[in-house]
Amino acid sequence: MNSFSKISILLFVLGVFFNSCSNDNDRPYAVNGILNITDYHLNQDIIKLDGKWEFYWNRLISPEDFRKKKVEESIYSNVPGIWNDLTEENSSISGQGFATYRLQIYNQSSDSEFGIRLNRINVAYKLWINGDLLAENGKVASNNEEIIPSRKTTTHYFNADSDIIEIVLQLSNFNQKNGGIENSILFGNEKKMQTSGKRGMALNFFLFGLLLIVAINHLILYKLRSDVTSSLYFSLLIFSITFSFAISGNHNITSIIFSDLDWNILMKLDYIGDYLSLFFFLKYISSLFKEEISRLTNRIATIVILTMILFVLITSPAIFTYTVILSYIITSVLVLYISFVLAKAIVSRKEGAKQALLGTFILAIAILNDSLNNHLIINTYYLLPYGLAIFIILQSYLISFRLSKAYQYSVQLTDELDYFNENLEKLVKDRTSQIEQQKEELEVQSESILVANDEIIKINQILEGQSVEINKKNKAVTDSINYAKRLQEAVMPEETLLKENFPNHFIFFRPKDIVSGDFYWYGEVDSSWDFDESNKIKIIIAADCTGHGVPGAFMTLLGHNFLHMIVNIQEVVDPEQILYKLDQLVIETLKQKETGTMKDGMDISVLTVDEDKKSIAFAGAGNPLFYIRDGELIEIKGSNFGIGGVLRKEKIYLPHKIEYQEGDIFYIFSDGFSDQIGGPDGRKFYKRRLKEILIENHKKPVDEQKEILNKAFEEWKGDKKQIDDVLVMGIRM
CATH class of the missing domain: 2.60.120.260 (Galactose-binding domain-like)
Incomplete structure (x- = not known):
């Protein structure tokens, strides 16, 4: 149905409505x-x-x-x-x-x-x-x-x-x-009254019969296509409308068909017929547009309608006739909701939604007109027969159109099946030929695969032999590295020695590989002429050598030996002098002046502690010193020059002297902790976060501080790899 037809029907109904509302001043009035x-x-x-x-x-x-x-x-x-x-x-x-x-x-x-x-x-x-x-x-x-x-x-x-x-x-x-x-x-x-009565009777029985024919026709359609539930609900809707038309219309159908029926039963049937029409109308729209209608709203509406029907059944007309206004409200709300559902279907471009909405709109106008007329609010002609006629035509068209499309699709499938059956023999021959050709190709491919498989077996045998050899060599290398680790641990200061000289200290040491390029060192020098042990100068060092793993480990051994020579043998205790001598030994040993290319060396922090004078001297090559006093973190930066490597300008290592107080805590460290990649954005940890952790926890016991640093490092690293060796030392005075 095109747009012109829809507009024509709508204008016709509106014209009848407004024409019926006009007053005829020529009529006599009492x-x-x-x-x-x-x-x-x-x-x-x-x-x-x-x-x-x-x-x-x-x-x-x-x-x-x-x-x-x-x-x-x-x-x-x-x-x-x-x-x-x-x-x-x-x-x-x-x-x-x-x-x-x-x-x-x-x-x-x-x-x-x-x-x-x-x-x-x-x-x-x-x-x-x-x-x-x-x-x-x-x-x-x-x-x-x-x-x-x-x-x-x-x-x-x-x-x-x-x-x-x-x-x-x-x-x-x-x-x-x-x-x-x-x-x-x-x-x-x-004569006029008799003629009018006969015409009215004929028209009413014609409409009554027409409605029954439409209802029975759609019931037969449902019998033929039981999957199309819209035909069933539309048939039941027309049956209920026909029933209401026979019971409540201004005609003699009631007198003829229900002549001996009790008045109370007629009144109940009148109300129940209206509610059943509303119920089947809802079910009909729901069957057409299942996706647009809410199941919850559908259930609530069904419960309300069935409740009203039950109320009419169990009460007398003297009671249930007072629910007329309520029934009009229920009907109005339901019609508005169905109109909303149909509007959604139109927006979704559902087939038949426009016809359904047009029919609902016309029927609603007719029902509204007749309801207002029955309640004496307006004085017009009854439009329900016309509204019903247009509604039934539109809905019958909609259902017939859907069934027609289904039939056309069925015919199309039948034609395709006939074509397939007619060409089945040819299709079988073509398919057999394709299969034979594919079989030949598979046989050729199978021979190629067998040859390739033999080659793969030979290669696997070679690889297995190589794998055994590689595993042997790998085990030998790993054993050597583990032995190197034991050697490296052997030259590190013993924990008992550090505990004896610095009771409140911790060392968070975490190599990236089996052996480490970071190391810590401890030495003592007697500063008195009478060898009084109470006047010993204590030297504690944290160093970060170039590289990590085996190359870094070699540098740590050089560092240990050079520091032993400088401090223990030559008895050098000034931190800046220790750095100068260490730098000279590294350059000479690695022949960096001759080659001019090797840049191996180390960044190092040197602390010398004079407990008799309650002073600490510090000098750093690349690494700083942190110490916290009265809740404030103070950073003393080291020199920008590392140990080792040849520079065009002279290296300068500046000494820093600190008069320490009881409770001061000093931290020396490598850059492995602050350079670790991690966190939610995959960034470095940075010194700023390290400072925050140290300040927040500096009053806690040193062992607990070590655990806190370990936890913070693990959480920041997450599932990422450790990128460098990590060393953090803390000493509380």
Whole structure:
């Protein structure tokens, strides 16, 4: 269905709606119980007896009482209308009770045969025309025990020779919320009324039959295609709409099909039919657009609707008729939600969403119009038959279109299968030829693989022999390095010696490989002439040699030997002099002046401790000194010149003297800790973080400080490799 068709249908419905809302000023209207139709031609049209009728609350007045003038002054009530909205003597009138309506028609027509139609009055009534009892529906009574309610649309014919036609209508209601005449009473000449009645009956039965045919047709479609549940729910929706149409419409289908059915059951069926229509409408939309509709909302709506149906079943009309407003609210909310779901489907470009939304919109307008009309808010024509017709056409088109596409797809698959069957023999031959060709290729490849496999076996045998030899050599090298490690550890100062001279110290030493390029050294020199041990000068050194592993380890051995010569033999105790002599020995031993290319050497920190004078002398070649006093970290930088290597300018190593206090703690170290790569961004640890750790933990015991440094290093390194040897020494004075 193209856009033009949709717009045409929408404009047609809106045109009918607004046209029906227009007031026809030529129609007669009753004023204060009198309807003047002397200037109106009844043979041309049927009129509505709308307007102000005389109204007598809680009084059942007969025409005889009016003739004898035994009637008190009346009030006036709108017809159509309900008496719940009226007041008498400043008090509201209840919907349950009894009353008498009276209207006098002034007529000068030459006709004497008339008809009057009472459209679906849901209460018991008696009708008199000019004093003669013309009709009785149910049993009118002044109490709940004697009343027999009834609901029928009936047309009655009578003769009237006088110019004034008096209509007296007694009503009683004790069985539902609203009392009164809720639909227009029609009046006209007998022939016109009979013709109109027959046409209305024919149209209503035509619509009734058409709805049944559509419902049965879609039920058969579901039987043929049980996987298409939308056909089932649409069929049930049409069945429920047909049922409601037969029960509640302003026609005689109810009187013919349900003539002997109890009034209470008819009222229940009326409400249940509406709720079932709403329920199956929700299920129908859910089956079409499963992805767009919320399962939770679907369940809640289902529970609410089924609860309302159960409430109608277990209560009487005197109770459940008070839920009309609630049912309108539920319907409005559900229609808005379904419209939202269909809008989502349109945005998602789901097939049929536009037709479904258009049909829902048209049906909602028709239902809204008829609901407002039933509650006397507006006075229009009933549009539900037209809205239903367009809704059913659109939805039938939608389901048929989907089934047609499924059928076309099935036909396409059938054609493909037929083509495949017709060409199966040729396909088998072609495939057999391909397989034979592939077999020949595989045989050639298999021979090549066998030859290659023999070559691989020979190569593997050679590699296995080489692997055994490599493993032997690797073990020999590893054993040699492990032996070198033991030698390196042997020349390091013993822990007992350091503990004896510096009780509060720690050494965090972590080589990168088996042997290390970092080392620490300790020596003593007697500074007194009488060899008093209490006057010993203690020298503690932390050194970082060029490289790591085996090359670095060789440099550490040179460093140990040179320091032993300088301090223990030559008894040099000034830290800057130790550095000068060490630099000279490294350059001479490695012949760096002759080659001019070797840059091997070391960065080193030298501390000399004179406990008698409570002083420390420091000199550094490339490495600094940290010490903390009263919570403040002080850094003394070493010289920019390392040990070893040939420079064009003279090296200078400056001495620094510190008068230490009890509790001061001194740190010397290599650059391995601060240069370690790690952390969340893969950066260096840097001296800044090292300073923060030392300041934060300097008051803690030295052994605990060592563990803290180890933990910080591991966490920073993470799963990355250690890039250098690590050495950190701490001494608390």
